[in-house]
Amino acid sequence: MTDTSFSNSMIEAWWRVLKHQWLFLHQLDSVDRVPSLVAFYVEEHNSGLPHSAFAGQTPDEMYFGTNTGVVKRLEQERARARAERLAANRAAACAVCEEEAVAA
Secondary structure, three states, X not given: XXXXXXXXXXXXXXXXXXXXXXXXXXXXXXXXXHHHHHHHHHHHHHHOOOOHHHOOOOHHHHHHXXXXXXXXXXXXXXXXXXXXXXXXXXXXXXXXXXXXXXXX
């Protein structure tokens, strides 16, 4: 398919996620229940779930240009978490390391 100028693979992937990670986890006891489950998932996907492709912003935040500070906040949180991990790792010493430090 070298002459294909468009693809529906992204929406197919989205539908697969909707089905396998949402609809199939709920009891579909009637056809009337499906639209409400789909509507909830679409709303949650667009306004509640941060996406890595959008640097932690939701699709609504990207589309409407709101919450532009999320990228900076995530960078600050990532730097803080890294500093805490480094401090915790440096503070934790095993018995072998402590013996070597005393012997040196």
